[in-house]
Amino acid sequence: MSTRDHGLIEELLAGRVLGGLEPEDDAALLAAMAAHGDCEECRRLEAGFEETAGLLGFALDAVPVREELADRVLEGARVAGWAGRRRPQRRAALVAIAAALVVVIAGVATLRPRTQPIVGATSAQQVRRFQGGAGALTLLYAPGQPGALVWGEDLPAPGAGKTYEIWMITGSTPVSAGCASPTNGELSAFTDADVSRSDLMAVTLEPRSCPPAPTTQPVYTATLA
């Protein structure tokens, strides 16, 4: 196990996947990886983000709304500039999204029978847009696999003492997939639950205690069937 710092390399690899790098950042990435020489961790990170790139590419093709969302994310990445520090929050959010996708893929890779190629698993990723409230809220998951990413933009603040709670609903029974609140309207939340067993996903506004059963009506819903 390497004890070298991989923070910068990870950020730049995420940037390359999500929006491309400015030439000087690309050079910085190559230099940083060259400095590590034959580094197992560098290879692991690079392979992970390459899988992410494949997944993002599939999502773009599959769902029109995703294209619009992703375009805005990529635009944000370009505006931010991966060398600059003008919008560190946006940059951090993009890195979090890329990292979460790598987690999804890693989970798929671990749990998939060895006879099935990982590429086949990632191409089964599904993207669903939530209907209802303001902004855009999207669910990314792989049917039959644990792990899902909930990704939102331009979401209203939940209000003082409140949070969004995400529910998996089968029949009439809601099961909590966790609570999350947007930062500046942006939300990136990963759950390790297998959401594909649900008929419906719903989001309610709840107290920050994150109750085990919903206390309000859904503000967003997404049908999975």
Ligand SMILES: [Zn+2]
């Ligand atoms: Zn390394």
